[in-house]
Amino acid sequence: MTKWMWFKAVSVLFLVGVIIGICVLEDRLVMKALNAVNDTCYQIELAIDQNGGIVNGQVASLVDNLEYDWFKNEAALCFVVNHKSTEQLGVEIVRLKTYIDEEEEIEFYVSLNIIKNYVETFQHFMGAGVDNIL
Amino acid sequence: MLTIVFRAIIIYLVVLFLYRLMGKRQLGEMQPFELVLTLIIADLATIPMAEVSVPVLHGIVPLLTLVVLHFILAVLCKVSEKFSQFVSGKPVIVINPKGIDYKALKDLDISVDDVFEAIRGCGYFKIEQVQYAIMETNGKMSILPKSEYAPLTVQDMKLNVEKSTIPINIINEGKIVKDNLGVATIDEQKIMEILKKANVKRVKDVLLMTVDKAGSVYLQKYHEKYQTFNIEPLGQVEE
Numbered sequence: 173m174t175k176w177m178w179f180k181a182v183s184v185l186f187l188v189g190v191i192i193g194i195c196v197l198e199d200r201l202v203m204k205a206l207n208a209v210n211d212t213c214y215q216i217e218l219a220i221d222q223n224g225g226i227v228n229g230q231v232a233s234l235v236d237n238l239e240y241d242w243f244k245n246e247a248a249l250c251f252v253v254n255h256k257s258t259e260q261l262g263v264e265i266v267r268l269k270t271y272i273d274e275e276e277e278i279e280f281y282v283s284l285n286i287i288k289n290y291v292e293t294f295q296h297f298m299g300a301g302v303d304n305i306l
Numbered sequence: 307m308l309t310i311v312f313r314a315i316i317i318y319l320v321v322l323f324l325y326r327l328m329g330k331r332q333l334g335e336m337q338p339f340e341l342v343l344t345l346i347i348a349d350l351a352t353i354p355m356a357e358v359s360v361p362v363l364h365g366i367v368p369l370l371t372l373v374v375l376h377f378i379l380a381v382l383c384k385v386s387e388k389f390s391q392f393v394s395g396k397p398v399i400v401i402n403p404k405g406i407d408y409k410a411l412k413d414l415d416i417s418v419d420d421v422f423e424a425i426r427g428c429g430y431f432k433i434e435q436v437q438y439a440i441m442e443t444n445g446k447m448s449i450l451p452k453s454e455y456a457p458l459t460v461q462d463m464k465l466n467v468e469k470s471t472i473p474i475n476i477i478n479e480g481k482i483v484k485d486n487l488g489v490a491t492i493d494e495q496k497i498m499e500i501l502k503k504a505n506v507k508r509v510k511d512v513l514l515m516t517v518d519k520a521g522s523v524y525l526q527k528y529h530e531k532y533q534t535f536n537i538e539p540l541g542q543v544e545e
Contacts, residue, residue: 183327184377187370194367255359 198252202298205245206291209261212238213288226272226280235268261290309358317351320366324373337383337394337444343376394443401425401439414441425449473516473524480510480528490517491540500525504533 173181212234219230242265249258264283271280324347328340336344347369354365383390400410400421411418421439424447430436435455440448451457460467474490475483476497487493497509504525506512514532515525521539526532 180327180377184374187374191367191370191374194363198363251361252363253361254364255361 194252199298201245201248201252202294205242205249206295208241208245209238209287210291212241213284213291216284226277227275232269232272235265235272239265239269257294261287264290310355313358313362314355316362317355317365320369321347321351324369327373328376339376339379339393343372346372397443397448398441399438400441400447401433401436403437405433410441416441421447430455468520471518471520471522473518473522475514475516477509477512477515479514480512482509490519492517500537503537504535 216231216234216238219228219234220226223230242262246258246262264287267283268280268287271277271283328343350365350368350372354360354362379393383393398410398414400407400414400416406418406421411421422433424441425431425433425436425439428447428449430449430451435451436449437452438450440450442448474486476486476490476492477483482494482497497515500515500517500523501507501509501512504523506525506527511527513526513528515523517523517537517540519539519541521537522534523537524532524534
């Protein structure tokens with residue numbers, strides 16, 4: 173094998189490694205971010221049940237945490253996910269805070285369910301199943 | 307806008323690297339799978355370049371995947387003749403000594419006009435001048451003319467001619483091409499002797515100077531007519 177052929181072979185192996193690395197990185201980043209959102213959503217629901225409404229310190233604190241975590245993770249997600257795909261989730265999280273201030277419980281639940289549904293859909297969308305590939 | 311500039315630079319460098327990795331084939335010499343790859347790469351590269359919401363990795367990952375696939379296909383084509391024929395097809399004789407092979411034309415889905423166009427492109431305007439015409443896998447037509455229509459060669463004339471040698475660039479735009487000195491078996495002292503012979507004082511006055519193994523020198527100064535002369539041969543001219 174000539175030097176050029178060696179270079180090509182090493183480059184292609186390197187590219188395979190890069191592709192695998194990016195796929196793993198994407199999976200980890202997305203799953204970490206979405207699981208964090210999902211967990212916090214269930215904690216919010218639990219807090220509402222325990223406190224009998226959305227206007228209480230625990231729910232407000234959890235929504236703040238949700239917003240902080242999401243915007244922290246979103247920066248990393250921008251490397252691997254289309255910004256437009258994640259835009260809706262950020263908007264709904266911000267709405268949650270407004271609904272607490274306005275004491276609009278129904279809208280709060282609607283937004284919370286949109287977030288949960290978004291997370292579930294995106295988790296399904298991320299997997300390399302036959303339905304996604306085709 | 308600055309984002310787009312940086313994205314364009316990144317993608318340009320990636321595509322440049324990938325094309326270098328794929329080899330030096332020109333567009334007309336591509337096999338079908340190489341042409342497909344080239345078209346897709348061009349399209350894929352532009353999406354993340356112009357659309358800021360799409361991560362650059364969404365453009366780069368499919369590019370890398372296609373190049374890896376291309377490499378695997380190229381290796382398989384080298385290993386297996388049958389696989390190569392499946393992917394790239396095989397050369398087909400469309401004109402033989404009996405004339406045009408109509409069945410071959412049908413198989414290739416080309417017309418008699420296409421054959422005429424191809425043989426005219428090779429410098430032959432009559433079918434009867436052609437002994438064989440072969441449609442290559444890259445879509446080009448190779449022509450073997452009948453002996454009486456083939457271009458005359460030195461061998462046909464049985465002449466004694468000087469052996470061909472490659473002129474080597476020694477000075478290019480006022481600078482000595484040091485990489486070529488070893489190939490031409492010449493050193494800077496010898497170059498200065500040649501320049502002195504041509505009444506040139508400085509290397510930087512020379513636009514181009516080439517020498518070949520037989521000792522033939524081409525020298526042109528800036529804004530002056532070129533001159534050619536011979537020096538003693540630089541080495542044995544290879545067959």
